[in-house]
Amino acid sequence: MGSIAGDDVGGGKEERIFVSVRVRPLNERELERSDVSDWECINADTIIFKNSLPERSMFPTAYTFDRVFGCESTTRQVYEEGAKEVAVSVLSGINSSIFAYGQTSSGKTYTMNGITEYTVSDIYDYIQKHQEREFILKFSAMEIYNEAVRDLLSPDSAPLRLLDDPEKGTIVEKLTEETLRDQDHFRELLSFCEDQRQIGETSLNEMSSRSHQILRLAIESSAREVSGMGNLSTLAATVNFVDLAGSERASQALTAGTRLKEGCHINRSLLTLGTVIRKLSKGRNGHIPYRDSKLTRILQSSLGGNAKTAIICTMSPARTHIEQSRNTLLFASCAKEVVNNAQVNVVMSDKALVKHLQRELARLESELRCMVPTSTSNPDALKEKDAQIKKMEKEMKELMQQRDLAQSRLEDLLKALGDDQGPRQWEEPSHSYIPRAPNSCEDTFSTSEPSQSPDFRNTKFDASSGTNDCTEPHLQPYNGKTEEDHATPLYQSASAPSFMGQQEVSEFTSHDFEDHWKEVQCIEMVKPSMNIIKDCNLLSTEKSDSSLSPSIDAQEPANLKPKPKEEKDWTLEPSPISLVKISSSSRRQALARSRSCRATMTTRSSTWFHEEEENVDTPPSIFLKDFPGRPEATTRRHYSINFGAELERCSKDAELQTHSRNGSISQASEQSSEQSSDDVLKPQNIKTCTDEGVTNISNIVEGMEEMAHMQYQNRLADGQEMENSANYDVGFKVTAKDVCLEPTLGSSPSPSRWPLEFEKKQREIVELWHACNVSLIHRSYFFLLIKGDPTDSFYIEVEYRRLSFLRSTSSEGSLDKTTAADDASFALSLKNLRREREKLCRGLNRFSAAERDSLYTKWGIALGSKKRRVQLSQRVWTDTKDMEHVRESAVLVAEVFRFLEPAQAPREMFGLSFTPQLTSRRSFGWRNGTSSFG
Numbered sequence: 001m002g003s004i005a006g007d008d009v010g011g012g013k014e015e016r017i018f019v020s021v022r023v024r025p026l027n028e029r030e031l032e033r034s035d036v037s038d039w040e041c042i043n044a045d046t047i048i049f050k051n052s053l054p055e056r057s058m059f060p061t062a063y064t065f066d067r068v069f070g071c072e073s074t075t076r077q078v079y080e081e082g083a084k085e086v087a088v089s090v091l092s093g094i095n096s097s098i099f100a101y102g103q104t105s106s107g108k109t110y111t112m113n114g115i116t117e118y119t120v121s122d123i124y125d126y127i128q129k130h131q132e133r134e135f136i137l138k139f140s141a142m143e144i145y146n147e148a149v150r151d152l153l154s155p156d157s158a159p160l161r162l163l164d165d166p167e168k169g170t171i172v173e174k175l176t177e178e179t180l181r182d183q184d185h186f187r188e189l190l191s192f193c194e195d196q197r198q199i200g201e202t203s204l205n206e207m208s209s210r211s212h213q214i215l216r217l218a219i220e221s222s223a224r225e226v227s228g229m230g231n232l233s234t235l236a237a238t239v240n241f242v243d244l245a246g247s248e249r250a251s252q253a254l255t256a257g258t259r260l261k262e263g264c265h266i267n268r269s270l271l272t273l274g275t276v277i278r279k280l281s282k283g284r285n286g287h288i289p290y291r292d293s294k295l296t297r298i299l300q301s302s303l304g305g306n307a308k309t310a311i312i313c314t315m316s317p318a319r320t321h322i323e324q325s326r327n328t329l330l331f332a333s334c335a336k337e338v339v340n341n342a343q344v345n346v347v348m349s350d351k352a353l354v355k356h357l358q359r360e361l362a363r364l365e366s367e368l369r370c371m372v373p374t375s376t377s378n379p380d381a382l383k384e385k386d387a388q389i390k391k392m393e394k395e396m397k398e399l400m401q402q403r404d405l406a407q408s409r410l411e412d413l414l415k416a417l418g419d420d421q422g423p424r425q426w427e428e429p430s431h432s433y434i435p436r437a438p439n440s441c442e443d444t445f446s447t448s449e450p451s452q453s454p455d456f457r458n459t460k461f462d463a464s465s466g467t468n469d470c471t472e473p474h475l476q477p478y479n480g481k482t483e484e485d486h487a488t489p490l491y492q493s494a495s496a497p498s499f500m501g502q503q504e505v506s507e508f509t510s511h512d513f514e515d516h517w518k519e520v521q522c523i524e525m526v527k528p529s530m531n532i533i534k535d536c537n538l539l540s541t542e543k544s545d546s547s548l549s550p551s552i553d554a555q556e557p558a559n560l561k562p563k564p565k566e567e568k569d570w571t572l573e574p575s576p577i578s579l580v581k582i583s584s585s586s587r588r589q590a591l592a593r594s595r596s597c598r599a600t601m602t603t604r605s606s607t608w609f610h611e612e613e614e615n616v617d618t619p620p621s622i623f624l625k626d627f628p629g630r631p632e633a634t635t636r637r638h639y640s641i642n643f644g645a646e647l648e649r650c651s652k653d654a655e656l657q658t659h660s661r662n663g664s665i666s667q668a669s670e671q672s673s674e675q676s677s678d679d680v681l682k683p684q685n686i687k688t689c690t691d692e693g694v695t696n697i698s699n700i701v702e703g704m705e706e707m708a709h710m711q712y713q714n715r716l717a718d719g720q721e722m723e724n725s726a727n728y729d730v731g732f733k734v735t736a737k738d739v740c741l742e743p744t745l746g747s748s749p750s751p752s753r754w755p756l757e758f759e760k761k762q763r764e765i766v767e768l769w770h771a772c773n774v775s776l777i778h779r780s781y782f783f784l785l786i787k788g789d790p791t792d793s794f795y796i797e798v799e800y801r802r803l804s805f806l807r808s809t810s811s812e813g814s815l816d817k818t819t820a821a822d823d824a825s826f827a828l829s830l831k832n833l834r835r836e837r838e839k840l841c842r843g844l845n846r847f848s849a850a851e852r853d854s855l856y857t858k859w860g861i862a863l864g865s866k867k868r869r870v871q872l873s874q875r876v877w878t879d880t881k882d883m884e885h886v887r888e889s890a891v892l893v894a895e896v897f898r899f900l901e902p903a904q905a906p907r908e909m910f911g912l913s914f915t916p917q918l919t920s921r922r923s924f925g926w927r928n929g930t931s932s933f934g
C-alpha cells in the first residue's frame with residue numbers, strides 16, 4: 001500500500017481482501033461511565049484482548065489482520081496503509097472498493113470520509129501528473145435504506161431499481177452520475193450526499209448513519225495521442241467507498257419503533273453480507289447469495305469478483321462493546337479469507353476502434369503492395385509453380401480415378417461376398433479345391449490337326465471299341481426329363497470331338513456327335529476312370545526331363561512313326577504330337593518354370609514397355625507381314641483353337657470329384673500306386689486324352705510358343721541369328737521381347753495407371769472372346785483368375801495379343817476368302833461354343849430346383865417359362881458391355897463346371913517359358929530352365 005499504480009496495467013491475478021482493523025479512542029460517553037479499553041494493537045497486524053477475566057478465557061485473545069490501527073492512528077495513516085493501494089488501483093483500470101464495517105459509533109463514517117477525501121485527492125494528483133492521458137471522472141452516490149436504493153445526488157427520494165446488465169453486472173437504474181470537473185466539484189457533491197443520507201439518533205450515536213452509503217467514482221482514462229496500439233485502449237474502472245450502517249443488533253442498540261425497523265433491514269443486508277463473506281472465505285463452491293440483499297447485489301463484483309477490496313473494520317475499545325467488537329473481529333477474520341480476481345478493464349471506444357481499424361487496413365494494404373511485386377517479379381517461379389499445380393492436379397485426377405475404380409471393385413467384392421454368404425450358396429463350389437495338375441487329356445488338343453497327324457487321328461478312333469455302358473452322372477446328366485428339358489433333345493447328344501479337322505466338321509452330324517462322344521467315354525472306361533486321375537497325377541508329378549525325354553516317342557502310338565533324332569527334334573515344335581508334349585510340359589512344370597518365367601517377366605516388364613516404344617511394329621503385324629514360311633496348318637491352328645476341349649476336361653473333373661466324394665478316391669490312389677509310369681504313358685491313354693483336346697491354357701501357351709518360334713524363324717530368315725547359332729546350341733534364352741510379346745500399351749503402364757489399363761484391356765479381351773467364340777470355360781477361368789494384379793500385366797497382354805491375332809487372321813481370311821478352311825475353322829469354334837452351352841445347360845442339373853429357381857430369377861428368366869435351363873445357358877457370356885454380367889457369367893460357369901478355385905490357381909498357368917534350346921540349326925525345342933524338350 002502507499003503507491004499509486006503507474007501506467008503499467010496490472011490485474012488479472014487473485015488476491016485476498018485487504019482487511020484492517022481500526023480501534024478508535026474511548027469517546028466521552030465511554031469515559032464518563034469509566035469504561036475501560038480492553039484492546040491493544042501490539043504491532044502493525046495484531047490486536048489482543050487484554051482482559052483476562054475467567055469468563056472470557058474461552059475466546060481468543062489475539063487477532064491478526066493485514067493491518068491494525070490503534071486509537072492513536074490517524075485516518076491518513078489508515079488510508080495510506082490500509083486503503084490507498086486498493087483505492088487508487090482504479091487509475092489502472094481495476095475496480096476497487098473500500099468498506100467500513102463496524103458497530104454504530106465505532107468510527108465508520110469518521111474513517112470513510114477521510115479515506116474518500118484522501119483517495120480523491122490522490123487521484124487528482126495523479127491526473128495532474130499524467131497530462132498525456134485524458135481522464136474522465138464520474139461520481140454517483142446512493143444509499144440503501146430499508147432495502148431501498150436511493151440516489152444521494154438527487155433530491156427525489158424515490159427508490160431506484162436494480163438491473164442486470166450482461167456486461168456490467170448489476171446496475172442501478174436512473175442513478176445520477178455526475179462528471180467531476182475538479183476536486184472542489186467532488187467536495188460539493190459529497191457535501192450534498194451527506195445532507196441526503198438518512199441520519200438518526202441512536203442510544204450510541206446522536207448522528208448515527210441509518211443506511212448503507214455507497215459513493216462511487218468511475219474513472220476512464222485514455223491516451224491523449226495515438227502513439228501505438230496500447231494507447232488506443234481506454235481504461236475504465238470504478239472505486240466504491242462503502243460506509244455501512246452499524247452492525248450491532250437492534251436490541252443492543254436500544255432502538256425501538258422506527259429504529260427497530262431500520263435495524264431489521266440493516267441487519268438483513270449486513271446478514272447477507274456476512275453470509276457472502278463467510279461463504280466466499282471457504283471458497284467459491286456452492287451458491288453465493290448475492291441477490292439476497294441490495295447491498296450484496298450492488299457490490300457483488302467487489303466481493304470475490306473483479307475488484308480489489310479493502311475492508312476497514314472499526315471498533316470501540318470499550319469493555320461494554322466487547323460483544324460487538326468480537327463480532328466485528330470475527331467478520332474481519334472471515335473477510336480476509338475472501339479472494340478476489342481483479343482484472344484490468346480495457347474498453348475500446350468507437351473512436352479508438354475506428355483508429356485501430358484504419359491502422360490495420362493500412363498495414364494490410366502495405367503488405368499487399370509488398371506481395372504483388374514479389375509474385376510478379378519472378379515469372380519463372382510462377383511458371384514452375386503452375387507446372388507443379390498442373391502436375392498435382394493430374395496426379396490428383398489419377399488418384400481419384402483409382403479411388404473410384406477401387407471403390408467400384410470393392411462394391412463388386414462386397415456384392416459378391418454378400419452373394420456368397422446369402423441364400424445363393426449355389427454360387428459356391430460344392431467341392432473343395434483339389435489342386436489338379438494338367439492331365440494328359442489336356443494335351444491332346446493340338447494333335448487335332450488332321451493334316452499334321454492323320455495317323456494319330458486314326459488311332460484315336462480306332463480305340464473306340466468299348467461300350468457305352470459306362471455312364472457317368474455328370475457326363476450324362478440327361479437321365480430323366482424335367483419340364484425344363486422337354487425341348488432339349490439336342491442335349492442328349494454328346495459333344496463333338498474337339499479334335500476334328502475341317503473335313504470331319506463338314507461331315508459331322510449331330511448323331512455323330514453323340515456317337516463319338518460315347519466312344520470317348522468308352523475309351524475312358526476301358527481304363528477305369530480312376531486311371532485318368534492317376535494319369536494326370538503321374539504326369540503332373542513327373543519330372544519334365546523324364547516325361548519329355550526322347551523315350552516318350554516310344555510310348556506314343558505305334559503308328560506314330562519314329563523319326564530320326566534330328567527330324568524328331570524338329571518336329572517337336574511344329575508337329576501336333578510334339579506340341580502335345582510341349583503343352584503338357586508347359587503345364588506340368590507350371591510351378592518350376594513359371595516361377596522363373598514370372599521372375600523374368602516381372603523384372604523385365606518395364607523394360608519391355610520401354611522397348612516397345614521404340615519398336616513400332618507390334619509382334620502380330622511383324623509376324624503376319626514378315627514371316628514367310630509359316631505352315632498353313634500352324635496358321636490354321638491359331639484361329640481354330642478348340643476351346644471346347646476344356647469342357648470335356650472339366651466334365652472329367654466333375655466325374656473325378658464325384659468319385660472322390662463317394663470314397664473312390666482311395667481306390668483311385670491304390671490303383672494309381674499300382675500303376676507304373678509306363679502304364680500311364682501307354683498309347684491308349686494318350687489316345688484317350690487326345691480325344692479330349694487340349695486345354696485353353698495350353699492353347700495360350702502353345703500360341704505364344706508358336707509366336708516365339710515364328711519370330712525365331714523370322715530371324716533365321718533374316719540371317720540375324722545365323723551368326724549366333726552357336727549360342728543356341730548351348731541354350732538360348734528367348735525373352736518376351738524376342739517372341740514379340742511386349743505389351744502393346746505403347747508405354748510402360750505406371751503403377752498408378754495400371755488399374756485403369758487393366759480394366760480397359762479386360763473389357764477389350766471380353767469383346768475379343770466374344771468375337772472369337774472363345775470357350776466359355778476359358779473366359780470364365782481367365783476372368784476369375786486374372787483380377788488385375790500388377791503382375792497380371794503379362795498374362796493380360798498375352799491374352800490380348802493372342803485374341804487380336806486370332807481376330808485379325810480370321811478377318812483376313814474372310815475378306816480374302818482364300819481358304820475355305822478359315823470358314824470351317826470359324827464354324828468349328830462356333831459349334832464348339834454351342835456345344836459348350838449345351839454342356840452348361842446340362843450342368844445346371846447339379847443345382848437343386850430351388851437353386852435353379854434362384855438362378856432363373858437372378859438372370860431374369862421367368863419361372864413359368866419353358867426351357868429355362870436352355871435360356872440360362874444361352875444367356876451367359878452374351879453381354880460384353882456389362883462387366884457385372886461378365887462376372888456373374890464367369891461365376892456360374894465356374895460353378896457348373898466346378899473349376900478349381902480360381903483364386904488359388906497359379907496364374908503361371910497362363911505363362912510360358914521362353915527358353916528354347918536349339919540343338920541344331922534345323923531343330924529347336926522349348927525348355928524350362930535347364931530342362932530340354934528336345
Ligand SMILES: Nc1ncnc2c1ncn2[C@@H]1O[C@H](COP(=O)(O)OP(=O)(O)OP(=O)(O)O)[C@@H](O)[C@H]1O
Nearest residue numbers: 024103104105106107108109110205208209245246
Ligand atoms: N478514530 C477516531 N478518533 C476520534 N474520534 C472518532 C474516531 N472515530 C470516531 N470518532 C468519533 O466518534 C463518533 C462516532 O463516529 P461515527 O459517526 O464515525 O461512527 P459510525 O460508526 O459511523 O456510527 P454510525 O454507524 O452510527 O453512523 C464521531 O463523533 C466521531 O467523531
